[in-house]
Amino acid sequence: MLEAIRQDLLQHKKELGVNVILSDGNCLLLRYPEGFKSLKQETLAAILAKVTGLLKEKGIPGHDACTQCGGSDNTFIAYVGDIPLSLCDTCFQQLEADFLEAERQHEQADKNYLPGSVGALLGALVGAIPWTIVAYFGFLAAILGFLIGRAALFGYKLFGGIPGRGTKWIVLLAALISLVLAELVILALQIRAEGIHLNIFLFIAVLVQPEVLKAVALDLIPSLLLAGLGVFPLLTDIKAQEKPPRIQKAQV
Structure with missing residues (x-):
């Protein structure tokens, strides 16, 4: 999904005014080439508005919807490491249990x-x-x-x-x-x-x-x-x- 979004954003590279769009597998990174001219607040707002519009066209939910199930009831922001996610309480509890199990398996694994x-x-x-x-x-x-x-x-x-x-x-x-x-x-x-x-x-x-x-x-x-x-x-x-x-x- 992220790669598909990245490719779509690359098609609007000149329109967005960004230099590079990268994906590290977990997030997308947009780089704006400032050069000798600093990035103004209104320019940043315009870029974010364009990106948000493109993401909405792709059906990507915003922070008011759970990124796991798509529901919009009682969502909140949670972090996986440094990555923010919008989650409902049910999905959060499931992910929390999954991560705890992954940590337990990591502790028991032979580290060679x-x-x-x-x-x-x-x-x-x-x-x-x-x-x-x-x-x-x-x-x-x-x-x-x-x-x-x-x-x-x-x-x-x-x-x-x-x-x-x-x-x-x-x-x-x-x-x-x-x-x-x-x-x-x-x-x-x-x-x-x-x-x-x-x-x-x-x-x-x-x-x-x-x-x-x-x-x-x-x-x-x-x-x-x-x-x-x-x-x-x-x-x-x-x-x-x-x-x-x-x-x-x-x-x-």
Whole structure:
């Protein structure tokens, strides 16, 4: 239904004066290109009036009708996550029961933490490659820390991991391991740059020296801080995926 509405609105793109009309599967997004001219209130009202008229022509009920059954008795606004719905009390209770059941099933489902952890680590290692290159030349950027976290989460899901309460800790641990390994790679590259022939045994012998360990730890601190600035905002997204969305009545 949403796709059909989107296609219909696209046919009135010039008339509406919108630049892009997108659908993410749950809602429609209309973008108005302001440029150097700000969007005036009367222009916005005209766009909304046109869109409302088109939706009425398609038989889409307004907020005075239940979006589930089409009834108009005692409707109110409820939210599924951030999405508003006009519902009657009967449909609200049914949806509430459905969402609670979905949440219960999600809690009981196997989250595949083990294969997900493998994927998260591999993803974080790939995501740490740009960090390693940039850090080798003496630069650090929090956005690259975000890239590591995002790559870890992608790898977690790619290997069958399902978002759950342990996901954020898996992503954090994978990011931490990848950062430590990145620092060790940088150290190895710096040693080779001095013309020293390096093998794994020599590298370990150098690494266990107290002054070297201290230097690596000192280098790791700002890396962890900056990477943390990039990774921690991602945890909010992960937390939002831990449970299915809930339905609740709008606060009046």
